[in-house]
Amino acid sequence: MESASSPQPPSVDVALAKGQGPGELSGAGSLGASNAARLASFRALFEREISYVWTSLRRLGVPERDREDLANEVFFRVYQRLDTYDPSRPIRPWLFAFAVRVASEDRRRARHRYEELGAEDDAAAQAVTRDPESTTDRELVWKAMDTLDMDKRAVLVMHDLDGHSVPEIALALSIPEGTAYSRLRAAREHITCSVRRQERRER
Numbered sequence: 001m002e003s004a005s006s007p008q009p010p011s012v013d014v015a016l017a018k019g020q021g022p023g024e025l026s027g028a029g030s031l032g033a034s035n036a037a038r039l040a041s042f043r044a045l046f047e048r049e050i051s052y053v054w055t056s057l058r059r060l061g062v063p064e065r066d067r068e069d070l071a072n073e074v075f076f077r078v079y080q081r082l083d084t085y086d087p088s089r090p091i092r093p094w095l096f097a098f099a100v101r102v103a104s105e106d107r108r109r110a111r112h113r114y115e116e117l118g119a120e121d122d123a124a125a126q127a128v129t130r131d132p133e134s135t136t137d138r139e140l141v142w143k144a145m146d147t148l149d150m151d152k153r154a155v156l157v158m159h160d161l162d163g164h165s166v167p168e169i170a171l172a173l174s175i176p177e178g179t180a181y182s183r184l185r186a187a188r189e190h191i192t193c194s195v196r197r198q199e200r201r202e203r
Contacts, residue, residue, distance in 0.1 A: 042079050049095055050075070056096055059157045060103040061146055070106055074098045093164055093172030100154045100173065107150060137195075144194035152187035159184050 053074050057067050077098050085094055145153060154173065158164045164172070170180040 038082065042082060045078070045091070046075055049091065052092055053095055053099055056099040056157070056162075057103055059161060060099060060150070060153060062103050062106060066106060070102050074102050077102070089171070090168070092162065093158065093168050096154070096158060096162070097172045097174070100150065104150045140195045140198045141191060143198065144191045147194060148187055148190055152183045152190065155180055155183040156187040156191075160188075 050071065053071050054067060057070055057074075058064075062070055074095070078095065081098075085091070145156075148156070155169055158169045158172070159166065166177055166180045166184065169175075169184075170177040173180070175183075
């Protein structure tokens with residue numbers, strides 16, 4: 001389902017992009033040794049995982065024009081919660097949970113703008129044009145993905161695209177395993193039915 005020609009994420013410095021954030025970011029000269037080490041660790045995490053977060057936002061349906069801002073928002077929140085990360089757990093499911101929350105909030109804002117302004121909802125158009133060199137089947141799947149609610153889409157992306165197990169997904173998203181299994185099954189059924197309907201319409 002992935003596009004081989006997807007735009008690459010920007011190489012941005014989150015601290016600078018967000019302006020003056022938490023106190024630790026406001027001036028390197030005033031940093032204590034522990035804060036300096038924390039910031040260095042964060043920068044290394046950012047450089048290592050920005051591509052993953054960028055790709056996750058794309059898979060969650062965030063339009064290209066908004067991904068840089070939302071990627072910065074994800075990492076700003078990650079920085080604020082860095083002390084809560086359990087290093088015995090894989091980092092990417094933890095990061096993905098931040099991406100889901102940020103993407104969900106953005107989708108709610110977009111829905112509100114649509115309701116307030118009566119703007120045309122271009123999600124389906126974006127799905128078709130996202131990858132102009134893709135096969136028809138891939139385009140149909142992306143269109144179907146854009147009609148999923150965020151809860152189901154997040155589980156589907158984590159399992160079928162990122163390859164995480166259901167227990168890992170449940171832990172990362174703070175939901176029961178049974179709920180994760182139900183959302184995955186419902187998402188797959190939705191995609192299958194949606195693709196079949198689109199195929200029948202296009203015959």
